[in-house]
Amino acid sequence: MEKGDPPVVQRIIDAARVLTGTGRACSPGSVVVDGPSIAWVGDTGDLPANFSDPTIERLVLSDATVLPALIDAHVQLTPRRAVLAANPTACDALVRGGVATVRDFGAPGPAASGPGPRVLSSGTLLTGDRGHGRTHGEIATLDDVEYLIDENHRRGATWISVQVTGSLTDGGECSPYELHFTDDRLTAIVHAAHDRELPVAAHAHGSVGIRQAVEAGVDSIEHCTWLTSGGFELDPGLVRALAARGIPVCPTISHHSRHTGNRLPWRQRQAHLRRMAEAGVPLLPGTNADGHRIAHGRFADALAAWTELGLTPARILESATRQAAQALGVGHLTGTLEVGKHADLIAVRGNPTQCLDVLAAPVLVMTDGHLHDLAALADQSEDARIPVADVRQVSLL
Missing domain, CATH: 2.30.40.10 (Urease, subunit C, domain 1)
Known part of the structure; x- marks a missing residue:
């Protein structure tokens, strides 16, 4: 290269x-x-x-x-469509944008060595049998839990990624405000990962999923849009729990976030994130870039949206460097x-x-x-x- x-x-x-x-x-x-x-x-x-x-x-x-x-805490280096087609992954845009570390939720396995971004791989996504990402690691039994986590561990994953609720972008049978797993099953996933010293990132849009993830003891929550069947409703008690336990939240804000319309109304999202920041919830910048819907290399544009949350540029920089490195487990290496x-x-x-x-x-x-x-x-x-x-x-x- x-x-x-x-x-x-x-x-x-x-x-x-x-x-x-x-x-x-x-x-x-x-x-x-x-x-x-x-x-x-x-x-x-x-x-x-x-x-x-x-x-x-x-x-x-x-x-x-x-x-x-900079550190982008949530990317998809290889979107599912590219995984299925066995297409290669682009990383030059990340370097051009000043990003040296990413946590990847897209590629099916870890990357080899070479100059470029440091990749924290999550391997195969763990998901339920009717929901988002079911082309990946569908879990139906406890044996599936052990097998998939062991397989990810063997292949060099440094995080375990689990889909707790449905997604806003996928047509799965499970809606964004419904759960993929029972409480016991998600807790078993977290315990199995922690037994192998692997942290767990929970993808949760719905408030019920956020609560389930907190109670199961996950190590970060992705998206966290507070979606319910009646709209977007912040749960103050859960916000306090996130802050008290120091669970980082990556709300996946990109340069598109201010223009998503009613699907994810920015003004309401902005108000929720302000309250979370004021309560002391650790917030991690992450773009959810996949090279398709959201381009890699636009991390600085995404950070500009964070200024609308009442945060100073200095605090945003800290979130995208030192704080992100610590939350992702690489504070001893970088940040x-x-x-x-x-x-x-x-x-x-x-x-x-x-x-x-x-x-x-x-x-x-x-x-x-x-x-x-x-x-x-x-x-x-x-x-x-x-x-x-x-x-x-x-x-x-």
Whole structure:
């Protein structure tokens, strides 16, 4: 995969400001990259003498901000139609958009190593026998639970994905406000996953599904639209439970979310998410991009919608970097610029803590110490497809 430069042992990046993601800002700041990792970060004037060797490559970005690369907590790298057709998956758009880590709910299995986005695979979706995603991992018995989770684990999944309610986009027999599983069956799924040290992401639109997922002990809730047969109704008690238990919610907001009409009215959704944020529910940015209905590479446009939830750009950035990394189980690897962590970083012109729009056009993207050639990526058409082997599967160990 020719997407950037060959690896170098050391590189220094100087910038007008460096946002470490830990609450520290260095202006001007520098980051020293040694292979795949960060060797030093701080104020440029404090750069240690051992990094003054003139043979070390130095990149000077005098009008830019360096910050942790972004994390999209909900994508579908291979939509079902592509899985069935055995088509390859595109990842270059994610890199162009400054995204270095994704949690994938689309591809049927984990990806091989290579420069590109870090992929947290969920393997085969677990679903009921009449609902959304039933072409994937249909569960009818407890034996099915054990088999499918073991199979996902064997294939390298780092999350287990379970469809708790019907979907808004699929014509399954199970509606978005009806349950796929009994309480006991969902609890068995969660326990089986946790026994294998795998966290569980529950896809739940309906309020009954959100409640069931919370009570079963899942590790994140996807969509969380509070849908009932009578409309969209927020449950304050459930919001308090989500906050008290620290269960992250990924509401899957994309650049389309403000224009979905009556199917998912943005004004009502906005009010619900504001109340959840005010209550202390951890909210994770995730686009639900599948390369078809929702394009990959539009993460910055999706983050712009978050400003309408009453959140500051700085808080939104934290949600899309440090907080997302911690919630997804990779906080020890990425999400902040700290010594020893992987060199996943981007540079943008301007200050993203004042205006998130600058995130739409990174001038530098680095994943795992690999500096990507953005000009070459830009030459690829929007429909370019890159094999699944060109993304790297992460181990949580």
